[in-house]
Structures are given as C-alpha cells and as structure tokens.
Amino acid sequence: MRGHEKIQTERLLLRPLRGADEAAWVVGLSDFEVAKWLAAPPFPxxxxxxxxxxxxxxxxSHWAIEDATGVCGxxxxxxxxxxxxxxxxxxRGYATEAARAVLAAHFARPEAGALKSGYFEGNTASxxxxxxxxxxxxxxxxxPSRPLGRVLxxxxxxxxxxxxxxxxxxTLTTRRLVLDPVTGADAVAIxxxxTDPRVGRMLFVFSPTLTEAEALGVTRSWxxxxxxxxxxxxxxxxxxxGAIGLKSLVDPEIYYFLAPELHGQGLMSEVLPCFIxxxxxRFGLARLTAKVFTDNPASAHLLAQNGFRPGPTSQITSPARSTPTPVxxxxxP
Incomplete structure (x- = not known):
C-alpha cells in the first residue's frame, strides 16, 4: 500500500518526482560530497x-524535497x-524533518511493519x-558503493x-494546554x-465504578x-x-472529555481545532464523526463551531445510564 503522495512539513514539501526535476537531480547527485555517502546512484x-x-x-514511495527556494533533495x-x-x-535539520514526516505517514497505516535504513561508516550526520x-x-x-566503485x-x-x-x-500545544501521549501514571486522574457523574454520563464506555486497575488498563489501550x-x-x-483521541482510520470517530472543574473555560475550544x-x-482524513448525547448541548455547540453538522440519531445505553438515551x-465535513 502506498503512502501519502504529498506531505507538507513546517519548512518542506515532499511531492512526487517529475520530469522538471531532472536538472536538480543531475546537479545534486553529481556532487561528489553528496554521492560518496550513497549506495545506489551512478556517478557522475x-x-x-x-x-x-x-x-x-x-x-x-519516492518524494522530491522542496524548501522555499526549490528542490533540495x-x-x-x-x-x-x-x-x-x-x-x-x-x-539545517531537513533530513530529520523530511524523514520524520515520511515515517509518520508509514506508521499511520495499522498494517505497516518495521523498516530498515543504514549508513556507511564515517557518515556521522546520517x-x-x-x-x-x-x-x-x-x-x-x-x-557496495556504486558511486565509489568499491565495498565499504x-x-x-x-x-x-x-x-x-x-x-x-x-504532541501538540495550545495556549493553555499541552497534548501528549497518555501514560500509566494518568490512571488515577482518569x-x-x-467516574464523576458530570463527565461520566456524557461518555459511552466508562462505568461509574471504574477501578484504578481498570483505569490502568484503559491507559494501555490508549x-x-x-x-x-x-x-x-x-x-x-x-x-x-482530560483526553482527546481518534478511534480508527476506517471509522474516524473522535472522543474527548475534560475535568468538570474546568468546564466553561473554553479549553476544549482551544484543543479541538488544534487536534482536528x-x-x-497526519492521517490524511477527509471525514470525522463524533457521537453526542442530545442532552449535552455544550458538546454539540463545540462540534458545530468546528465544522461538524448533526446527522442521524439513535438510542444508546451506556454504563453510566440505565435506560436508552438519544444520541x-x-x-x-
């Protein structure tokens, strides 16, 4: 399965190679200081x-690297x-920036496996x-080094x-919060x-009697x-x-919750657009969904502010609600 054909980073555009790149490729790979560390390209x-x-x-699978002044690798x-x-x-950190973006696209696919790379001894930068x-x-x-014509x-x-x-x-940063991976140390706070009714009743999977051991298991699944x-x-x-997350690439549903004592401060209005x-x-998503109990107008309003539109409704029974409730x-878009 192929990855993203175009990838935009902070400073770079990674895009498919095209015929107009010939001059840049020939000049770049005919530079001995470049070619001497490569295994496959002919030289000159x-x-x-x-x-x-x-x-x-x-x-x-292959990308040209462009910065603000043109093709550079x-x-x-x-x-x-x-x-x-x-x-x-x-x-300038371009190699790390470009490779990190390509690898992120690779590992975004659930089926993606391990990768190899390497370098000739002496190439400390790589x-x-x-x-x-x-x-x-x-x-x-x-x-074998093809440019040098010998084994290294x-x-x-x-x-x-x-x-x-x-x-x-x-990791992401908003004006007042940092978003980073959940760890086992978060289990107590989760x-x-x-289990606070002001939060738990608006969620779909948590029991009001959730134990610390069960919360630790939750952190592992997240x-x-x-x-x-x-x-x-x-x-x-x-x-x-609080937390925010994504279900899957096939079913791109988002979830979120925030500590009740912080409700009404606009924190989720910072977080949601940044996360989206x-x-x-990162994942090339064209569509997102989110489920909301109809008695949760604050969440419905937040989603509407961020380009979501109401769709179908159904009845759901959650661990924190004993009877079916409209969702x-x-x-x-």
Missing part, C-alpha cells in the same frame, strides 16, 4: 540516469528509508538523523513501530474524572503507537485534566 549522474529512475519512482521508502540533500540544504528517528543498529558489514563498511539499522512511537511522540486507536492527554502544567488540524494532516452523530 546523467540525464539518462534520471529518466530511468523517474520511470520507477512510484508516488507515495530526495527521500524514499522503497523498500528502505533513504535520502539525500544538496550541500546548501545540509546542516547516523545522528537515524538515532533521532528511533532507529537502532541491526548489523555491520561490507556493502556499512551499518544497517532497523525501526520498529514501538521504537518509532517512543522516539516520536504525538478514574477521578470519568497508548500512542503511530496509528489509531489512541488518545492524547490534556495537561495543564503537569496535571492530567493535526490528525487531518446524535455529528459529521465533518
């Missing part, structure tokens, strides 16, 4: 080499992570990039989903909030793995004050 690199590569560079997941940058673009991304060493051994000492590295999630947590399902903690300073923008960009599904 010719227009014919570019045409041959372009014919096999599948969108969603390339990155690929076919099948391993590989990248290069022109000298003017090196030392070694630092891979370390920041969460890669770890698998093996060392000789590998090489370090092969691997990246599992678990290592990726640990090294690259999903239990306190969701952990960040790079793909839904997950929930992020809402933190005011070090304090856990982030998950839409409306809100849909965006």
């Amino acid at each position: 690199y010719t227009p014919a080499d570019f045409c041959s590569f372009l014919a096999t560079a599948e969108p969603g 390339g990155i690929s997941l076919a099948p391993h992570l590989g990248y290069w940058l022109t000298p003017r673009a090196q030392g 070694a630092r990039v891979l370390e920041k991304l969460g890669f770890s060493e698998i093996s060392r051994g000789p590998e 000492a090489h370090v092969t590295q691997g990246l599992t989903r678990e290592a990726w999630a640990a090294a690259n947590p999903f 239990r306190r909030i969701v 952990r960040w793995t790079g793909t839904p399902p997950f929930r992020l903690a809402l933190r005011r300073g070090e304090e856990f004050v 923008d982030a998950i839409t960009a 409306c599904v809100f849909i965006r």
Whole structure:
C-alpha cells in the first residue's frame, strides 16, 4: 500500500518526482560530497540516469524535497528509508524533518511493519538523523558503493513501530494546554474524572465504578503507537485534566472529555481545532464523526463551531445510564 503522495512539513514539501526535476537531480547527485555517502546512484549522474529512475519512482514511495527556494533533495521508502540533500540544504535539520514526516505517514497505516535504513561508516550526520528517528543498529558489514566503485563498511539499522512511537511522540500545544501521549501514571486522574457523574454520563464506555486497575488498563489501550486507536492527554502544567483521541482510520470517530472543574473555560475550544488540524494532516482524513448525547448541548455547540453538522440519531445505553438515551452523530465535513 502506498503512502501519502504529498506531505507538507513546517519548512518542506515532499511531492512526487517529475520530469522538471531532472536538472536538480543531475546537479545534486553529481556532487561528489553528496554521492560518496550513497549506495545506489551512478556517478557522475546523467540525464539518462534520471529518466530511468523517474520511470520507477512510484508516488507515495519516492518524494522530491522542496524548501522555499526549490528542490533540495530526495527521500524514499522503497523498500528502505533513504535520502539525500544538496550541500546548501545540509546542516539545517531537513533530513530529520523530511524523514520524520515520511515515517509518520508509514506508521499511520495499522498494517505497516518495521523498516530498515543504514549508513556507511564515517557518515556521522546520517547516523545522528537515524538515532533521532528511533532507529537502532541491526548489523555491520561490507556493502557496495556504486558511486565509489568499491565495498565499504556499512551499518544497517532497523525501526520498529514501538521504537518509532517512543522516539516520536504525538504532541501538540495550545495556549493553555499541552497534548501528549497518555501514560500509566494518568490512571488515577482518569478514574477521578470519568467516574464523576458530570463527565461520566456524557461518555459511552466508562462505568461509574471504574477501578484504578481498570483505569490502568484503559491507559494501555490508549497508548500512542503511530496509528489509531489512541488518545492524547490534556495537561495543564503537569496535571492530567482530560483526553482527546481518534478511534480508527476506517471509522474516524473522535472522543474527548475534560475535568468538570474546568468546564466553561473554553479549553476544549482551544484543543479541538488544534487536534482536528493535526490528525487531518497526519492521517490524511477527509471525514470525522463524533457521537453526542442530545442532552449535552455544550458538546454539540463545540462540534458545530468546528465544522461538524448533526446527522442521524439513535438510542444508546451506556454504563453510566440505565435506560436508552438519544444520541446524535455529528459529521465533518
């Protein structure tokens, strides 16, 4: 399965390679200071080499890297992570930024597996990039360098989903809150909030008698793995004050709750648009849903403010409600 064909980062656009990139590719990969660290490209690199590569560079697996002044490199997941940058673009964090975005798109797919990458010994810049991304060493051994025409000492590295999630947590910041992955240490606060009737009655899964052990199990099911399902903690300073999350890519329903003592302060009005923008960009979502009990007008108003429209209604019995209660599904767009 292919990934995102276009990926926008803070400073870069990653997009499919096209014929107009020939000059930039030939100049970049004919620079010996670039080519000497690469394994596969011919050297010097010719227009014919570019045409041959372009014919096999599948969108969603190969990207040109553009910054504000134009094409400055390339990155690929076919099948391993590989990248290069022109000298003017090196030392600016571009490789980490581009690779992190490509890997986020890869691990957003629930079926995505571990990846490999590597570097020739002496390429300390690439070694630092891979370390920041969460890669770890698998093996060392000789590998052929086509540009140099000889075998060099090489370090092969691997990246599992678990290592990726640990090294690259999903974090967001609003004016008053920080959103980051839920941990086991949040279990006590989760239990306190969701067993409060002012919150629990408006949710769909929590028992009023939820135990701390059960809350700890909840934190495990919400952990960040790079793909839904997950929930992020809402933190005011070090304090856990709520959560927001996404069910799945197939059924992109969002969930959220906030500590009752903070209701009416506009905190969720900060959080929801920030979260929507982030998950839409990260996971390529075109549609979101959210379920709301019809006696929860504050949540319905919040969703309406953020582009959701009321859809079908049904009756739901939740652990905190003993009788079926009307629920409306809100849909965006």
